[in-house]
Structure formats: structure tokens, C-alpha cells
Amino acid sequence: MTYGDTGIVERITPWALGAAVFLLSMASASGSVGVESTLPDPVLVALAAASAVAAARARRSLWPLAAVGAIAYAWLVMWPAAVAASYYAGTHLRRRDLWFYAGGAVAVFALSALVSHRSEGYRALVAGTPANAILMSGAMLGLPLAAGLWVRARRQVLATMRERAEQSQREQVLRAEQARDQERARIAREMHDVVAHRVSLMVLHAGALEVGAPDERTAEAAALIGGVGREALSNLREVLGVLRSQDSVRGPQPTLADLDRLLDQTRALGIVVDRHNEGDTRPLSPMVERTAYRVVQEALTNVHKHAADARTDVFVHYRPAELEVIVRNKPSVGTSGDLPASGWGLVGLRERVELVGGRLEAGPRDEDGFQVLARIPAA
Structure with a gap:
């Protein structure tokens, strides 16, 4: 998946989650996957819409979703917002905040169980008995929270592995640069010991020949050889400077x-x-x-x-x-x-x-x- 595709998915996912929470909340209130409510439809739609918006913005702030989920579950046993809040709590909250969330969630489920126990009909049977209350709290709180904690741990492991891989790559590049610098320095030393030494001898001999030349033409030739040799030494020093250091400043180049x-x-x-x-x-x-x-x-x-x-x-x-x-x-x-x-x-x-x-x-x-x-x- 490309970076652009990933960005599109990141933008779509929160609103897709909000739509799913809205639909499941309406299904829970209608009795299809939960306890049927006798409240007017506008109230149910408003509560489901609030749950959807809070779920879509849960990455920015978890507590509005936790508040809406607590109200919806304690009042109507409407569970989708509570499940989403528990999952995001596992993926985002730090340890202290996580314990605070878990304590509050247990209190909400206990309150819902108490309200359901005093109710009549299907709600009392589903969420009012101790066994069903414990089972539902485990399914609506424990499982999403455990899934969120697992996802967070997996992300941390992947981030650590990625960081180690990047560090290893940086170290490998550093070792390669050090090896290259050492090789450049070795070549520079060999060139200086061999080439520069011989060219220097050539310049010295040319100078001696110029001083003791038997005729003017020989002196001119010796002077030319000495001048070319000195220029070669100057160019060689520039090359050796570049080999010794990448940051060396080279002299004016011929044009x-x-x-x-x-x-x-x-x-x-x-x-x-x-x-x-x-x-x-x-x-x-x-x-x-x-x-x-x-x-x-x-x-x-x-x-x-x-x-x-x-x-x-x-x-x-x-x-x-x-x-x-x-x-x-x-x-x-x-x-x-x-x-x-x-x-x-x-x-x-x-x-x-x-x-x-x-x-x-x-x-x-x-x-x-x-x-x-x-x-x-x-x-």
C-alpha cells in the first residue's frame, strides 16, 4: 500500500467506525442485537448519532466516547459505544489512566446491572442477573480492552524493530563511510610515498641539469621539465587532499x-x-x-x-x-x-x-x- 493509499485509509477509518457504531446502536435499541427500548425514535437516533460522532473522534479524545458509552449502556444497555471506548482505552491510555478507566467502567456495568435487575421483562433477564452481568461486562469491557492492549503492544514491538533496523542501517552506513575514508587515506599515503617522491626527484634532477647545462637549449628543456614536474606535484597535492578528506577545499581548476x-x-x-x-x-x-x-x-x-x-x-x-x-x-x-x-x-x-x-x-x-x-x- 502506498503512502497516498495509507493516508486515505487513515481519513476514512474513523468515519467508517462512526457509521458502524451508529448502525449497531440502532440495532441494539431495536432489539436485533440487544435489548429493545421503548423510548421515542428521535431520542434513540440522537443517542446513536452522539455515539457515532464520539467514536469517529476517539483518536483525538477518548473521554467523550467513554461518557456517551457509559450513559447509553447504563440507561438502555446500548453497548456499541462502550465496546469502542474499551478498545481505544487499551490502545491509547497510559497505565494510570487505564486503571481509572477500568474502575469507572466496572462501576458503570454494576449500575447497569442494578438498573436492569429492577426492571421487568427481557432486560431484567438479559442484563439483570449476576451471571449475565458478569458475562456481559467481560464481553463488552474485558475483550475489547484486551484486544486494544494487544494491538498497542504489537505496535510498540514493530516500532522498536523499525527503530533498531534504522539504527542498524545508520551504523552500517557509518561503517561503510569509515572504511571508505580509511581506504582513501591509504591510497593517498601510497600515492604520496611512490608518485610524489619520484616526481620530486625528477624536479630536483631537472633543476640540477638546468644549472649545469652545457648549452642554452638543454637548460631550456630542463627548465620546462622542472616546471611541468612542479605543476604535476601541485596537482598531485590537490588530488591527495581530496582523497584524505571529502571536505577538503580544492584549488582553482583549469578551464x-x-x-x-x-x-x-x-x-x-x-x-x-x-x-x-x-x-x-x-x-x-x-x-x-x-x-x-x-x-x-x-x-x-x-x-x-x-x-x-x-x-x-x-x-x-x-x-x-x-x-x-x-x-x-x-x-x-x-x-x-x-x-x-x-x-x-x-x-x-x-x-x-x-x-x-x-x-x-x-x-x-x-x-x-x-x-x-x-x-x-x-x-
Whole structure:
């Protein structure tokens, strides 16, 4: 049952109970399921209607229903309101109030038995003898009260089980978060011990080579290597900070404004790279520009690894609804083969592009070159 269906049932149930109490009260007064009354019909209808309204509002306040039930039973042996009151007493009243209700109910049933005993005819026979009075008090008071107490105990057990399940789920989530944080910290430590240490050595050696370079070109190359290494260390520190803490604040992330600097670093390695802009250049959201930058960065990394002497073209197309980025290299004469390929660069790049609703295509071209194409929604 859905939440909406449950709400409808919760609203209908009180009035359905009130209608049942009204019908059963009229049946009791007519003698069908109780003692026939000689009072005028308007009086009986008014008493039955009062019982019905009190029963419909019993969840808000039990005592009006208990009062109407006491009057109806003591006066006319009209039992439906008394039965409903006993059930709600079991489900809602606290222990002290419950004892107070039970004592009052016993007094009402004793008064009804006394009035019935002094009456004549069918009422005296049904509710006036001690045995029948005890039997009726057990049926009209004891059974509904016991049913209400059982329902309340069941609700409490279910609520306790639900609370324990929610607590267990919260603890499980907390343990999973702690395990994840520990794993992130372990990865950060390993990356720092291995990668950061080696990159730092590379920067130091590049600095030493720059100082003792035999010629200007070697010094420039060493300075470039040192600059790239220091930038890699800075980026690595940002990644390690994110791994160590989810709440860590990351530094400024590169966007398309930094693309020329990235291309200049590639050109400094001897690779011919041309940039082509098409469409109306306009500022886009930081996530879109950052994703486009990472596409070009990963594509150029693959060029460094597998086609170091290939001429490369970078196309940035500003379309109305999307940003299209193409990195295309022409057939290479040879490959560098010195740097190992992780095999996960394009996979991670495709996930990054798809995360912002885009699409990435990468593969060989018909002219035996290689192309990386990304379409990123810009709207």
C-alpha cells in the first residue's frame, strides 16, 4: 500500500467506525442485537448519532466516547459505544489512566446491572442477573480492552524493530563511510610515498641539469621539465587532499582559458600543435570548460606516449547547444615508446564526459591517424 493509499485509509477509518457504531446502536435499541427500548425514535437516533460522532473522534479524545458509552449502556444497555471506548482505552491510555478507566467502567456495568435487575421483562433477564452481568461486562469491557492492549503492544514491538533496523542501517552506513575514508587515506599515503617522491626527484634532477647545462637549449628543456614536474606535484597535492578528506577545499581548476598554456607545454616538447576555434566564443559553465580541458589534456598525453612526432590539431567548436572538442593527429613517423600507458585514461575520460551528459568517441581515423571527439552539452 502506498503512502497516498495509507493516508486515505487513515481519513476514512474513523468515519467508517462512526457509521458502524451508529448502525449497531440502532440495532441494539431495536432489539436485533440487544435489548429493545421503548423510548421515542428521535431520542434513540440522537443517542446513536452522539455515539457515532464520539467514536469517529476517539483518536483525538477518548473521554467523550467513554461518557456517551457509559450513559447509553447504563440507561438502555446500548453497548456499541462502550465496546469502542474499551478498545481505544487499551490502545491509547497510559497505565494510570487505564486503571481509572477500568474502575469507572466496572462501576458503570454494576449500575447497569442494578438498573436492569429492577426492571421487568427481557432486560431484567438479559442484563439483570449476576451471571449475565458478569458475562456481559467481560464481553463488552474485558475483550475489547484486551484486544486494544494487544494491538498497542504489537505496535510498540514493530516500532522498536523499525527503530533498531534504522539504527542498524545508520551504523552500517557509518561503517561503510569509515572504511571508505580509511581506504582513501591509504591510497593517498601510497600515492604520496611512490608518485610524489619520484616526481620530486625528477624536479630536483631537472633543476640540477638546468644549472649545469652545457648549452642554452638543454637548460631550456630542463627548465620546462622542472616546471611541468612542479605543476604535476601541485596537482598531485590537490588530488591527495581530496582523497584524505571529502571536505577538503580544492584549488582553482583549469578551464579553457588555460588551454593555450597546455598547448605551449606540448609545443615545447617539439610537437606541432595547432588550435582552431569555431563559432562564437563565449564563457561556459566551469564544469563544461573543465571537462573540455581534461579532454584535450588526456588526448595530448596519448600523443606524447604513442605519437611523439605527429602533427596535432585541436578544434574547439562553440555550437548553440553544445561544445565540441576534437583532438586529431596525423599519421606519425615513429612512436616514443618510453612512457607506459595506463590503459585507463580514455575510460576515465569517457566517464567524466558522460557524467556531464556528453559523449566521447575515440579511435583510429580512415587516414591512419587518431581522433578524440567529445560533445559536451553547453546549455
